[in-house]
Amino acid sequence: MELAPYGIVIWDRTAIRFANGAAAAILGVAADALDGRPLAGVLEDGGAAATSLATAAEGEERRLECDALRPTGERRRLEVAASPAVYAGGPAVLLVLNDITDRRRVEGELQRAQKMEAVGRMAGGIAHEFNNMLTAIGGFARLAERNPADPDRVLTCVQEIAKASERAAALTGQLLDFSHRRATDEREVVAVAPLVRDLRVFLKPLLSAGIDVAIRADDDAACALVNPVTLNQALLNLALNGRDAMPAGGTLTVAVTAETPDDAFFARHRGLKPGRYVAIRVSDQGPGVPAEIRDRIWEPFFTTKEPGKGTGLGLWMVYGTAQQSGGAVELEGKEGHGATFALYLPAVEPPAAPEGPDALQVAEGEGAVILLVDDEDAVRRYLRLVLEEAGCSVVEASDGQEALERYDEAGGLFDAVVSDVSMPRMNGPELALALEARNPHLPILFLTGYASRRTAAGLTARQGRQIVMKPVTPDRLLGALRDLLAV
Structure with a gap:
């Protein structure tokens, strides 16, 4: 001994x-x-x-x-x-x-190295995708500019620009998820079929020439409560795994169905509530997953690929997306007959059609007075137009110090503040502290392109504070402000 x-x-x-x-x-x-x-x-x-x-x-x-x-x-x-x-x-x-102190330290260093390796590989693909999206955004903008008198043409161009910007936002969301810099895990009711159909364009530059993509998603009423960015990421991970399983080419199939799983499914996943689920199946024609590793494929950093070809994070992220949405993911199919990964998300009712923007009022017939603070001129102009369209009176400032000057000049007669977080001279949190001394009950809506959960928790610790991630849509901005003003 x-x-x-x-x-x-x-x-x-x-x-x-x-x-x-x-x-x-x-x-x-x-x-x-x-x-x-x-x-x-x-x-x-x-x-x-x-x-x-x-x-x-x-x-x-x-x-x-x-x-x-x-x-x-x-x-x-x-x-x-x-x-x-x-x-x-x-x-x-x-x-x-x-x-096991040294072993845990080495494992941590290996995980960090694998993550950096994955980021390096990701950078090339993201640059390619952003250039594609910028081409679409700039191209459709120029087309609309050339023929402004044709309303149908302009509307088509604007809709395509919006789609491209949403895909760009999804890409930055993936990066923030990967680096754990997303402030929230916001979920929303998503029509799954249109999201999957849009995936075809997103996948095109990532799949090899010998791989065909078949999309079977016709049920536009199939909706789930999910984070659309992480769902996109999960489907991309499954598609790329399918591509890697077919080096000689084949067909990658993505299918969406609304179904009620059988009793055996709920016996395997005892924490899930029986009922309707939206099932997204990603199938390849590769050799399938060997029986001896089927129980290990969901482990983080487990990979069958050679060093430098995979991080082992893809299926782990898919599993996390399913858990976050209250669903499950399963591997279907037998070894030698391809692999089918089925992502089950609890089905919800489609959202009601928006009735159109209501005026943002603090009293009957009285529009809200908003102090708008952002150091980016283009972003500030966009936000001002959205707020004024909702009946608000807007006072602008380009940073925290200027915002304090505008606040004092107006005698503090503001109903709410909409402020960026990262700004020169005085940032959003510093501005909030200064305004708190003047009016501790002033509602403040923070906008940011990135923030850790810890930072977000600090910003919203006081009542009357909210944080919204950029890019922000008009409806999301006005909805958050209505919630703040209703408190």
């Missing part, structure tokens, strides 16, 4: 009765210093760990990870296995300690 490379401890649930040299080295003390000491005294949160490990004395083997605190203050990560033992004729626990 003294020659064993692992720490070995006998603990009678009252105190340590034996510890070999490896255990003493792991815990950073002399071997004789452990004799008679309570186990909880050498582990961080030792009481909870000791309670869990003590059950091993009754014959139930346990295994857990915990931190050990050395007398020097150094923290070491331990893997602890507990088995029943006998000491002095009474029940005891045999503990085997494995110091």
